[in-house]
Amino acid sequence: MGAEPLVTVTQVPESVWLHPVLELSAVRENVEAFKEESVAMLLARIGGHGIVPRTWNVGPDKKRKGIQVYWGDVENSEWPAMKTMGRIHASADTCARILTDINMAPRLDKFTRSGHVVHQFDDATDLRYFETHGFMVIDPRDFCVITTSKRLPDGRLAIASRSVTSIDDFGAKVGYSRGQALLTGYLLTPEPKDHANCDVIVYAHVDFGGSIPSSMIKMFGLAAPIKIVEQLQTIAVQVTSAATPSASI
Known part of the structure; x- marks a missing residue:
């Protein structure tokens, strides 16, 4: 998670805001641009851009x-966005390790059934596939996302x-509806x-x-x-406690 200069919101093409979900082959042609745009978009949306x-x-x-x-x-989407803020009694680095650990996904979100890494582009970027549980009459969902992590110049993660x-509708399963993560993520501030x-x-x-x-998202x-x-x-408190040596008696 290096701290290279950031792409600014004004450098994100309007076409990306309108169509944030790209074809995998297009991403492979310029993974670095996808990474930088994703982080810039996350920071901008959290700040209210396009809300x-x-x-x-x-x-x-x-x-x-x-x-x-x-x-x-x-703007230009029928789906609402949410941002949730909270204080964590653990370091930002500890939280980042938890949030990027694919095996933690079902523990963090009870609606996530499973997740696995399909391909690793670099130490901070990978292609992931998730399945969610169904709910009552609602079919389970699956998602295929690229996740990237970055340490910002000011120390935030x-x-x-x-x-x-993908052309072959990667990972599609009978009985599942394919969802699209238009943009999701976390911002950790020490x-x-x-x-x-951290926050x-x-x-x-x-x-x-x-x-x-x-409309159901707003209601439920x-x-x-x-x-x-x-x-x-x-989880962060548990991980921190496990990593802290016990005091000698």
Whole structure:
């Protein structure tokens, strides 16, 4: 997770904002551009770029755990976006390792059935395939995404994911509806005076496809990210405790 100069939001082509999901072969032609654009888009969306009419709306919260959800409609998209903020009592690096560990995905999100890495482009970027559980009459979903991590010049850690498509509809299974991660990710900010703590922002803009109307996300899905932050809080403390040598008696 190097700290190279960032691509700015003005350098992200308008076509990418309109069509964030690319064909895998196109990504392979310029993986570096895809990585830089994904991180720049994540930072911009978290900051409110393209959120309409002008700002984030306040959503559900869990105040005793310091977690707050915000939601907003996205320009040129029928699907709303969510960002969820919380404090984690662990370092940003510890949290980044947890969030990028494919085996942690089902623990972080109860709707994730499984996930595996299909191809690794470099130490911080890989192609991932996920399956989710169905819910009542809703079919399970699957996703094919490229995830990349980057340490920003100011010390923050960004983890951004976008779906990709392929000619053979990679990984498609009978009984599953293919969802599209238009842009998802995490932004970890170390506490300036105590790097053993950090703030996390979870961002999600997902096209669930199938028969789910986008309006259902606002009605039933806004509280879901709270559970992810809660799980990260719990897992991060466990990992930190396990790595801390016990004091001698």
